[in-house]
Amino acid sequence: MQFLSFKPGHDGSIALVEDGRLVFSFESEKDSFPRYSTLDPSVVLESMSRVDKIPDVVCLSGWVKGFHSVEPPLGAGYYGWSESGCITGETTIFGTPAKTFTSSHERSHLLSSYAMSPFPQGEECYALVWEGNIGSFYHFAPDVTVRRVAQVMEDPGSKYQFVFSLADPATSKEHGGFRFSNAGKMMALAGFAASASSTAAEREVIDFVLSRESILLTTSKEQLSRTPFYNVGVESQEFKNLAARHSEAIFDTFYEVAKRELKKGYPLLISGGCGLNCDWNSQWRDCGLFESVFVPPVPNDTGSAIGTAVDAQRHFTGNAKLKWDVYAGVEFDDDVRPPDSFDCHDLDLSHVAQLLAAGLVLAWVQGRCEMGPRALGNRSLLASPLDGAMHDRLNKIKKRESYRPIAPLCLEEDVAQHFDWKGDSPYMLYFQRVLTRELPAVTHVDGTARVQTVNEHQNREMWNLLKAFKALTGFGVLCNTSLNFPGRGFINCTSSLVQYVDENDIDGFVLFDKLYLSRKAAGRR
Numbered sequence: 010m011q012f013l014s015f016k017p018g019h020d021g022s023i024a025l026v027e028d029g030r031l032v033f034s035f036e037s038e039k040d041s042f043p044r045y046s047t048l049d050p051s052v053v054l055e056s057m058s059r060v061d062k063i064p065d066v067v068c069l070s071g072w073v074k075g076f077h078s079v080e081p082p083l084g085a086g087y088y089g090w091s092e093s094g095c096i097t098g099e100t101t102i103f104g105t106p107a108k109t110f111t112s113s114h115e116r117s118h119l120l121s122s123y124a125m126s127p128f129p130q131g132e133e134c135y136a137l138v139w140e141g142n143i144g145s146f147y148h149f150a151p152d153v154t155v156r157r158v159a160q161v162m163e164d165p166g167s168k169y170q171f172v173f174s175l176a177d178p179a180t181s182k183e184h185g186g187f188r189f190s191n192a193g194k195m196m197a198l199a200g201f202a203a204s205a206s207s208t209a210a211e212r213e214v215i216d217f218v219l220s221r222e223s224i225l226l227t228t229s230k231e232q233l234s235r236t237p238f239y240n241v242g243v244e245s246q247e248f249k250n251l252a253a254r255h256s257e258a259i260f261d262t263f264y265e266v267a268k269r270e271l272k273k274g275y276p277l278l279i280s281g282g283c284g285l286n287c288d289w290n291s292q293w294r295d296c297g298l299f300e301s302v303f304v305p306p307v308p309n310d311t312g313s314a315i316g317t318a319v320d321a322q323r324h325f326t327g328n329a330k331l332k333w334d335v336y337a338g339v340e341f342d343d344d345v346r347p348p349d350s351f352d353c354h355d356l357d358l359s360h361v362a363q364l365l366a367a368g369l370v371l372a373w374v375q376g377r378c379e380m381g382p383r384a385l386g387n388r389s390l391l392a393s394p395l396d397g398a399m400h401d402r403l404n405k406i407k408k409r410e411s412y413r414p415i416a417p418l419c420l421e422e423d424v425a426q427h428f429d430w431k432g433d434s435p436y437m438l439y440f441q442r443v444l445t446r447e448l449p450a451v452t453h454v455d456g457t458a459r460v461q462t463v464n465e466h467q468n469r470e471m472w473n474l475l476k477a478f479k480a481l482t483g484f485g486v487l488c489n490t491s492l493n494f495p496g497r498g499f500i501n502c503t504s505s506l507v508q509y510v511d512e513n514d515i516d517g518f519v520l521f522d523k524l525y526l527s528r529k530a531a532g533r534r
Contacts, residue, residue, distance in 0.1 A: 176243050368392075391418075420475045
């Protein structure tokens with residue numbers, strides 16, 4: 010059976026699941042559309058061009074319209090973990106009958122992490138959904154029945170970013186000044202904390218924020234204007250300390266409930282936007298409460314269309330598992346010939362490694378786009394990690410704040426040599442302690458990095474490039490940051506790629522089997 014699934018609202022996406030396999034997951038923001046975009050007609054047309062028949066089931070992931078739950082027949086709504094909230098129906102598409110299915114946004118998170126996890130159907134699991142609005146633990150029974158074990162906190166994601174808004178003079182006073190980008194900045198700034206214990210002023214703010222019910226709707230930063238953190242600036246040491254203590258308080262609140270309620274050691278599945286917080290993921294992995302921890306590469310709403318498709322598959326076929334690959338996005342659109350301002354060479358990975366070792370920055374494009382928000386070696390900017398100045402150059406290219414860390418790619422077989430980690434970490438979802446001082450460009454101020462491990466089966470071309478770089482430098486490690494214009498999804502066509510490289514003084518780019526070097530940057534070679 011074919012299940013074509015739509016996720017409206019921010020992080021809009023469309024996924025096709027056929028006979029237990031993820032065929033594609035297309036996100037509206039990719040191809041240089043604004044981050045967190047709602048469903049765009051272009052991505053609908055793109056998805057329709059890849060479907061060779063009328064799908065058996067058309068699925069709609071529950072969402073909200075404004076702040077009100079969408080009701081049938083438009084969708085099953087935002088909240089609800091029970092199968093009883095799933096709604097089926099019938100429709101016609103171009104005159105052909107098709108079934109319809111909708112389930113809640115909450116279930117889309119639960120089923121995406123369950124379906125994509127390595128655990129076989131029937132194995133009992135715990136699940137955590139924590140995101141902007143939902144913060145709860147659940148239990149998956151062998152028959153895939155979901156039970157909510159505990160509601161821990163309302164609005165954990167919104168509460169996490171609220172203190173950034175409090176300290177940021179440029180942030181709106183309304184609705185907590187919510188911006189999706191604040192969360193990643195908070196995660197970076199928490200690493201700069203200089204104190205290990207909270208002050209009375211910090212505790213006052215944290216207690217106030219965590220005590221609110223729906224902070225996004227009820228609370229203005231003006232209510233904390235008397236505190237020393239109001240508009241203090243997010244790069245102040247006072248705020249960096251607060252960011253770390255606030256992060257710890259949210260995690261500790263969930264941990265105490267987990268310790269009390271989740272006592273059987275089942276694997277833990279993590280989904281929701283807070284699943285992108287590498288610090289929290291690492292703490293769950295290391296806390297000792299769970300046999301293992303799984304976070305999919307799409308824990309945020311980019312995985313919701315997948316989750317609803319799997320929920321429909323479970324309903325109609327009984328199968329709640331999925332065969333999938335992280336490179337399930339759209340193919341690259343080679344829409345123009347690169348101009349003569351670039352010298353073209355056949356791709357030689359040894360040559361590329363030499364250029365990177367010499368300090369060049371290269372854009373890198375291979376295969377289909379990654380799904381989810383993290384560049385995982387198919388739409389990346391690459392550079393050497395051996396010079397600390399490269400950190401600043403990459404952030405300048407990205408037009409990001411200087412405090413933002415740069416992540417490393419690392420040969421999976423070498424990861425334990427350079428980082429406090431064993432095994433794989435293919436989706437850049439955990440922090441690792443850096444064991445050497447020779448990788449300054451990818452070492453955050455607190456001595457950690459957000460590693461993506463690479464093996465020959467996962468991404469053979471990148472694995473071969475890392476091996477070539479290791480042969481030259483002794484390190485199978487490269488800087489990796491996403492290939493995108495500021496505030497936009499990944500670049501996915503040649504015309505945008507050429508524009509980006511030209512505008513940002515990048516030394517060149519690799520596109521499939523060709524290397525293009527910028528003539529105006531020739532002086533660096």
